[in-house]
Amino acid sequence: MAVAATLSQRKRVKRKAPRGFLRRVFKRRKPHLHLGTRCDLLVHLNCLLFIRRLAEESRTDACKNKCGIIKDQHVLAAAKVMLKKSRG
């Protein structure tokens, strides 16, 4: 249909989601569970948002310390905060 037509026109997707990777990771962790057809896309979205927040947090941490470079301690501190936030 229309979707197929659009897909055939542009076959190169920017920022592809590693769907296979995500499925494999989920399968290894939870072999008894099945992942839905489009759930891995949402998982990818989730990861993107998480990383985005993490990056912003670490950036503010680095700017706080007046560092021009993001160091691992900034990332660590930011990750602590983020993982707490995204507990679910």
Place this chain on the structure above:
Amino acid sequence: MADSDLSDNEPTTRTLLRHVLDTEAPRTPRRRQSTRAGVQRALPESPFSMRLRSQTKTTPRRQSHRARSIGRLAPHIQSKGQLKEQTPRTLLENILLTAPESSMVMPESVVKPVPAPQVVQLSSRESSPGSLDLQLPELNPPTAMAPSLLTSGKRKKRLRLSEFQQGMDQGLPLSQEPVMEPPANTGASSLTSSLNLTFATPLLPQSVQRPGLARRPPPRRAVDVDIFLQDLQDTSVATALPGDRTPVATLPTDTVLEDTQPFSQPLIGRSPSVHHSLPHPSLSAERTVSRRTRSSGPGLQNNSPEKPAQLLAGKAEKVDALAMGFPNTSNGTSAEDELKPLLDRDGEEVEEIMEETRPELASSAPDIPQARQLEFLEPAPSTSTAGLSAEPLPARLPTRVRTAGPRLRQDPYKMGLSHYAKLFSFYAKMPMEKKALEMVEKCLDKYFQRLCDDLDVFAAHAGRKTVRLEDLELLMRRQGLVTDRVSLHVLVEQHLPLEYRQLLIPCAFSGNAVFPAQ
């Protein structure tokens, strides 16, 4: 003016030219007719004549002008009216146009090739400014004669030689029949052949002068071919022996017997994989050569000064170490990666030692079976794990012999994480340390764990065994990403590419259809 000039007896250029023109007036009727008949005929004639005088760059305007001028000359010479208006240049040109008819009487064979080289030679002169044209025509006729003569001479010489050759060639088969004339003809043939040779020789030095163009195969290929052949022979011998325990005794002895060269030793152990690696024989052979030289060199150097007793002792130690190492490798731990290089190096040394200490083999009976087992177990894991590996080099084996499981676990997982780490560096918009990226990967790992656990809980809560979109939406809501203000669709539209958006967000299409179907 013309009348006045004519009346004057002063030898001005103009008078001279006029005089010439007057004397050549009778010729003009030819042109007159031609011009009257058609200027076109004059045009091809004039360019040809002009070319003789190396005036090829004359524009058609000029040609037509000249034709017209010639045409005008014809009637006007008699009237001598418009000549006065013409400049000396045009007069000279007219002279040049009319004069060469005499030279055209010469044999055309000479004339025809002459204009060609002349055109080539003197075309450059044509580019000179018009002011020089006056002087050029004067120079050209005398100079034209010399090169024409030279070229004709060369042509004649070449013709003569070619004709001579042809004549001789024709004369050769005829002369060969009578036996009486062989010497003369052989001399002639030798002459011709020598002539031919002389003609051919100038070509050769050109190729010799440019050695860079000569395509010589690299000399080392010969060695590789030999090694390859040896490998083939070894593989044929090895494959003939099935992989059973019983002919183990024959295997090492054969390998030992065939170990005439240090380079081919290790390949025997990996013979089945070599057999598979036929498409890359040269590469593997080269690399084996390089590797073997490195390994065998120091190995041999180390072994040679040692005494045989020490060698045996060392071999026993190595064998024990390897025997120890093997059960570890059979378990398939990650330590095998470290052991494998040791194994390979020791294997080579063991083989070398075995080759060197053949007479001592009988004494070191207990060592041999262990060595055999070593050698046998070496190809076994390599075949089982490497299988159809393209490059069965022992230095390469550690990279190939790793069991499939751990490698796939690590590398693609790391690759996937690094994929997200790159996005992190993009979102951060700041330079980052590599340690920070590693930290990001660790955090991602933890995050994935948590994600999977949460999804498991949600699916179990809903009494399902499949994770669905609702579970994910709930997760994002709990995380605080999806709120009453910001819905999931908004996030999808913001962060995902179009293709995924279309897959996730139901959209109504024509025909009362909704995709994706809910």
